[in-house]
Amino acid sequence: MHPRDRFLYIVVPLGVVAVLTTMLVVGRTAEPARYAVGYAPEQPIPFSHRVHAGANRVPCQYCHTNADRSRSATIPAVQTCMNCHRYISMADSDVIQKAVVARLQIDAPLKWERVYHLPDHVFFDHRSHVNAGVQCATCHGDVKRMDVLTRVMDLRMGTCLACHRGPSRYLPPESPIKKGPTDCTACHR
Amino acid sequence: MGEVHEFRQGALDPIEPPSEAEPVSRRRFLSLMAASAALAATSACESPPADTIVPYTKKPTDVIPGVADYYASTYQEGLIPYGVLVKAREGRPIHIDGNDEHPRFRGKTSLRAQAEIMSLYSAERLRQPRLGDQPASWKEADARVVDALKQVAARGEAALLLTPAVISPTRRAVIADLQEALPGLKHVAWEPALGLTERAAAEALYGDALVPRHRVDKAKVLVALEADFLGTMGNAVEAMSGFARNRKPAKPTDPMSRLYCVESRLSLTGSNADVRVPMRPSGAAPLAFAVARALHDDHGVTYPFGLSPRVLHPFHLDDVARRYNVDAGTLTSLVRDLAAAEGESLVLCGPALPAEAHVAAALVNAMLGAEGSTLETGVAVDGAPLASPADMAGVARDVAAGVYGAVIFWETNPSYAMPDAEGFNKALGRVPLRVSLALAEDETTRRCDVVLPVNHWLESWNDYDASADLLSLQQPLIRSLYDTRQAEEIVLGWASALTSATEAEKDYRSYLMQRWEREVYPAGTPATFQQFWTAAVHDGVLGRDVRPRPPRNGRVEAVADAARAVAGETAAGMELLLEPDLKMWDGRYANIGWLQELPDPLTKVCWGNYLAVSPSDAKEIGVADGDTVTVAAGSRRVTLPVLVQPGQAPGTVFGALGYGREGGVSGGRGTNLFPLVTDGGRSPFLRSSVSVVRAGGSQPLVRAQTEFSTHGRDIAPVWSLAEYARNAKEPKKDRSLPTLNPNLEWGDHKWGMAIDLSACVGCGACQVACQSENNIPVVGPEEVDRGRIMHWIRTDVYYDGPADNPRVAHSLMLCQQCDDAPCEPVCPVAATVHSEDGLNEQVYNRCIGVRYCAANCPYMVRRFNFFDYTSTLTDPLDLAFNPEVTVRPRGVMEKCTFCVQRIRNGVQIAKDEGRAVRDGEIRPACAMACPAEAIVFGDLKDPDSRVSRLSRSNRGYKVLEDLGTRPAITYTVELRNPPEASGEKGRV
Numbered sequence A: 001m002h003p004r005d006r007f008l009y010i011v012v013p014l015g016v017v018a019v020l021t022t023m024l025v026v027g028r029t030a031e032p033a034r035y036a037v038g039y040a041p042e043q044p045i046p047f048s049h050r051v052h053a054g055a056n057r058v059p060c061q062y063c064h065t066n067a068d069r070s071r072s073a074t075i076p077a078v079q080t081c082m083n084c085h086r087y088i089s090m091a092d093s094d095v096i097q098k099a100v101v102a103r104l105q106i107d108a109p110l111k112w113e114r115v116y117h118l119p120d121h122v123f124f125d126h127r128s129h130v131n132a133g134v135q136c137a138t139c140h141g142d143v144k145r146m147d148v149l150t151r152v153m154d155l156r157m158g159t160c161l162a163c164h165r166g167p168s169r170y171l172p173p174e175s176p177i178k179k180g181p182t183d184c185t186a187c188h189r
Numbered sequence B: 001m002g003e004v005h006e007f008r009q010g011a012l013d014p015i016e017p018p019s020e021a022e023p024v025s026r027r028r029f030l031s032l033m034a035a036s037a038a039l040a041a042t043s044a045c046e047s048p049p050a051d052t053i054v055p056y057t058k059k060p061t062d063v064i065p066g067v068a069d070y071y072a073s074t075y076q077e078g079l080i081p082y083g084v085l086v087k088a089r090e091g092r093p094i095h096i097d098g099n100d101e102h103p104r105f106r107g108k109t110s111l112r113a114q115a116e117i118m119s120l121y122s123a124e125r126l127r128q129p130r131l132g133d134q135p136a137s138w139k140e141a142d143a144r145v146v147d148a149l150k151q152v153a154a155r156g157e158a159a160l161l162l163t164p165a166v167i168s169p170t171r172r173a174v175i176a177d178l179q180e181a182l183p184g185l186k187h188v189a190w191e192p193a194l195g196l197t198e199r200a201a202a203e204a205l206y207g208d209a210l211v212p213r214h215r216v217d218k219a220k221v222l223v224a225l226e227a228d229f230l231g232t233m234g235n236a237v238e239a240m241s242g243f244a245r246n247r248k249p250a251k252p253t254d255p256m257s258r259l260y261c262v263e264s265r266l267s268l269t270g271s272n273a274d275v276r277v278p279m280r281p282s283g284a285a286p287l288a289f290a291v292a293r294a295l296h297d298d299h300g301v302t303y304p305f306g307l308s309p310r311v312l313h314p315f316h317l318d319d320v321a322r323r324y325n326v327d328a329g330t331l332t333s334l335v336r337d338l339a340a341a342e343g344e345s346l347v348l349c350g351p352a353l354p355a356e357a358h359v360a361a362a363l364v365n366a367m368l369g370a371e372g373s374t375l376e377t378g379v380a381v382d383g384a385p386l387a388s389p390a391d392m393a394g395v396a397r398d399v400a401a402g403v404y405g406a407v408i409f410w411e412t413n414p415s416y417a418m419p420d421a422e423g424f425n426k427a428l429g430r431v432p433l434r435v436s437l438a439l440a441e442d443e444t445t446r447r448c449d450v451v452l453p454v455n456h457w458l459e460s461w462n463d464y465d466a467s468a469d470l471l472s473l474q475q476p477l478i479r480s481l482y483d484t485r486q487a488e489e490i491v492l493g494w495a496s497a498l499t500s501a502t503e504a505e506k507d508y509r510s511y512l513m514q515r516w517e518r519e520v521y522p523a524g525t526p527a528t529f530q531q532f533w534t535a536a537v538h539d540g541v542l543g544r545d546v547r548p549r550p551p552r553n554g555r556v557e558a559v560a561d562a563a564r565a566v567a568g569e570t571a572a573g574m575e576l577l578l579e580p581d582l583k584m585w586d587g588r589y590a591n592i593g594w595l596q597e598l599p600d601p602l603t604k605v606c607w608g609n610y611l612a613v614s615p616s617d618a619k620e621i622g623v624a625d626g627d628t629v630t631v632a633a634g635s636r637r638v639t640l641p642v643l644v645q646p647g648q649a650p651g652t653v654f655g656a657l658g659y660g661r662e663g664g665v666s667g668g669r670g671t672n673l674f675p676l677v678t679d680g681g682r683s684p685f686l687r688s689s690v691s692v693v694r695a696g697g698s699q700p701l702v703r704a705q706t707e708f709s710t711h712g713r714d715i716a717p718v719w720s721l722a723e724y725a726r727n728a729k730e731p732k733k734d735r736s737l738p739t740l741n742p743n744l745e746w747g748d749h750k751w752g753m754a755i756d757l758s759a760c761v762g763c764g765a766c767q768v769a770c771q772s773e774n775n776i777p778v779v780g781p782e783e784v785d786r787g788r789i790m791h792w793i794r795t796d797v798y799y800d801g802p803a804d805n806p807r808v809a810h811s812l813m814l815c816q817q818c819d820d821a822p823c824e825p826v827c828p829v830a831a832t833v834h835s836e837d838g839l840n841e842q843v844y845n846r847c848i849g850v851r852y853c854a855a856n857c858p859y860m861v862r863r864f865n866f867f868d869y870t871s872t873l874t875d876p877l878d879l880a881f882n883p884e885v886t887v888r889p890r891g892v893m894e895k896c897t898f899c900v901q902r903i904r905n906g907v908q909i910a911k912d913e914g915r916a917v918r919d920g921e922i923r924p925a926c927a928m929a930c931p932a933e934a935i936v937f938g939d940l941k942d943p944d945s946r947v948s949r950l951s952r953s954n955r956g957y958k959v960l961e962d963l964g965t966r967p968a969i970t971y972t973v974e975l976r977n978p979p980e981a982s983g984e985k986g987r988v
Helices: A003-029 A049-055 A078-085 A094-106 A126-132 A136-140 A157-165 B026-037 B039-045 B116-120 B138-154 B169-181 B197-206 B236-245 B281-299 B317-323 B328-340 B355-367 B389-400 B421-428 B487-499 B508-519 B529-539 B556-566 B593-597 B615-621 B721-729 B765-773 B781-785 B852-856 B900-912 B925-929 B946-951
Strands: B069-077 B080-089 B092-098 B158-163 B185-189 B221-225 B258-263 B275-278 B345-349 B404-410 B433-438 B450-453 B462-467 B470-474 B541-543 B574-580 B611-613 B627-633 B636-644 B652-657 B686-698 B718-720 B751-756 B794-800 B807-813 B832-834 B840-842 B935-939 B969-972 B974-976
Touching: A078 A094, A126 B900, B069 B462, B069 B470, B069 B529, B080 B462, B092 B116, B092 B765, B092 B925, B138 B158, B138 B404, B138 B433, B138 B450, B138 B487, B158 B169, B158 B389, B169 B185, B169 B462, B169 B487, B169 B508, B185 B389, B197 B355, B197 B556, B221 B281, B221 B328, B221 B355, B258 B281, B258 B328, B275 B328, B281 B317, B281 B328, B281 B345, B281 B355, B281 B556, B281 B574, B281 B686, B317 B328, B328 B345, B345 B355, B355 B556, B389 B404, B389 B421, B433 B487, B462 B508, B470 B529, B487 B508, B508 B529, B529 B541, B593 B765, B611 B615, B611 B627, B615 B636, B615 B686, B636 B686, B718 B721, B721 B974, B751 B946, B765 B794, B765 B925, B807 B974, B925 B935, B935 B946, B946 B969
Parallel strands: B158 B185, B158 B404, B221 B258, B221 B345, B258 B275, B404 B433, B433 B450, B574 B652, B611 B636, B718 B974, B751 B969
Antiparallel strands: B069 B080, B080 B092, B462 B470, B470 B541, B574 B686, B611 B652, B627 B636, B627 B686, B751 B935, B794 B807, B832 B840
């Protein structure tokens, strides 16, 4: 084989495949943990969804009040904790005193670690999903069993589109919605 | 309402960039390696900083993160209190529109007020008090000032307080408090760009300083004498909306107003006039007197005030026409139209014209019964006292003579904006105490030894009473960003320290409320004061009853004096007109990048000013665009570049004030023309016998548009009413090309726009609104010069006809959201695609920056990020960003989206409320801002929507329709209503 042919037919294709494989493998392994399913960062206080949403059956939107009227479901203000903890369980416990009461006194906000992270060019809107009847658990998983909130959904565009193209199994049976918007500007603007 | 909502401490943390000191982990190292291995994918691989969510500790009840709040407030500029509605997201003001509950503004505001968002977040704001060169605490600064003022009082010296126009009753009370505490205090209010000749004329003629409200909306015939009422004169927002209302007939027989504009420079008003008469400014007064005489002699209109016909004998229309080289026939038809529209006519006289011209205009208005109809005197208040340039010269003399032991500058910058700033600045050094209360460092603060940072108006309380029927309120949108105080509070603090009154109110909000409870809250109101106050703060404006004033009786002697002064006057030499710039005003906006980069509506020059010279004079002087000339008026001379302006009256030159500020964003660009303002003469802004000579140099002008001819294409056609009548009869020609997909099917909506070019005056308010809404970067003069300006919507201007008086057409150009968009098929990565609801989408995260789309767009509306313009933004300007719109990185194409974020939000709200989208509910930023309501947006699928009806208009057309792009924007032909040449009675 002429050396030039060898170069063209063997070295170049192999080289291309090697570069692509390297890119894919390195890219995949180097992906930040927070993009991976199972990401469960340590939060500033030992708050447990299992206790609140599970055992005590507090509805999601009691705390995440804006899920049906804003783009952000919003994490409740520290004060919201005291709506219950002023009167009921563990009001005097050390944990509540340190995690909540002390913060309120000095007006120190809680800095929660974000679990579901979207890139800046994605404009997700909670209200359109919640108001269409999508259950919180569809994307956020069974938080009622989570002591530490863990990411259960792969936030890739394919995941979003799969549902937008055929949402019926995630919607209440009587829902008239047959598909979600698939226009680019529905999410990217 | 009333509450100031904002982030608690720490809430802004995520906005700060990630710490650089973070140690490099193995993971991070690998990701960096991957990034460098895959160069093309670098931006996609880079991991964003770890993110925290910081909720409130105690949430304000009515703030929903992610949902915008709107608060009514007021912004003062000169004598106008603009009623504004400020949009805030999570406590950050991000967008300013007009207050829709304000009867004067009706949801519209000036382009300068809109751009004020940028001054709030300007990096140049002062952040703490300064004593000499050293930062100081408020306590030290206050002590220094109070001690010095006490010494001034003890020595019996005078002190000077220099402010802008005071149109706030409570601010007046504060100043009175200080004057009481410091009896030697002299208060001077100085508005460097405001002409006071109208007031002087009113005082001479009527004995009061009432400046009536101009009801442009009620006028069928308007005559503007050097009066740019659609641009920089008075309340242009109200005038534009009033003017536009009479400019969009639905059929040829509908009434349409007629505007005559007699002017030297080509102004925004002149460019929209039905008849424009280029004439020297000195001819305005004789012309107005001649018009009065012609009305009397030829049309039997009686003279008011018992004026003897003999007084106006020296003025004859033909005479004036001959003397000032104007077509006599045009003037005759002007008089005829005025006479025919008695009671529905208005003569407007520009602020630069001398008092005599204003007296003459007032005479014509009085003859035609304008008072009470097009001139509303009932709501007029005695103008706030203002210093004239001559008064300021007196102040400067006093300063030089050592009369004052202290000078206090309250948000005013005389070291830049004053006729003889140089002399004043030299004298200023001799004053022992120089205090400046200022928002940002400026020419004056640099010469002061005590500099006190004040709150921005979006951080302040105040009230305004510029007209008798309205009291406006200003409320803060955000707590002070820095260690600043409201100016009133500083002054109240001094007043109480000087009188040792410890119990005096120092909190301005309480001071304001107490004054309102005492003086504004009507006795016997069923509501409590708190309810009354809360409602007033919510509305931002409080209506008050006014009694109509009896018609004023003018003094004949004033008319006779004015007539005598101008009779027999002939134009001498070159005349120079100076006016505040549409964007810079008196220079106070120099550091707002949005305004610097907004092209002038008529010349498309940005980032600088120029001397407008008529084509014939330019030939005579031997200069072309960008050549420098030296203008000498009296003993003062200034060198600046020339712009050859079609339509500029020969023998006149024009320059805009407000440029040439030192330092900052403006970078000293442009030329300061305040040195040419005179403190003598009949008008400070009008100079005669000016010499203009070649300086030999050149200083190229930066222009956003360089081609001003449509080359015969129907891009911005203009019809007269007669042509409209002819064209409306003919069926519309279908000029579109055959298409491969004739029956496009749309989803629930098909968004479209209608632009009425007959209403559009070309001011550029839409551009500022768009820039603010869509996070559009400012690129700077060098980039603009390379054609890389980023505006998503632009106002184009086209000249047609003779260079000495061309016909001017304004047009808006933005992405046409074409159904057969030429940009879409050429994109190799499908980054620009069509949506179900008819939008041409631009997907930034797909775009790889090949720019094929821009090359293929016949409308030239696509903009490319040649640089990363936003990462270099100085802190805290990024707070002005709209969080609903992506901040585009380098290498990405962008363009108008029809404000898709507003569309999606509007549709969602309708869906959540279980109803259809209401027509007019969704408005893009440009449509919302347009004072003339020229832009209508809506759903073309709904045949009854306003946009659908306008799209079917018999003056509708699509730009470059013959290319087969099928745009979603329908333009309606601009109409003009010139008098019939045949001499038949004008259709009015």
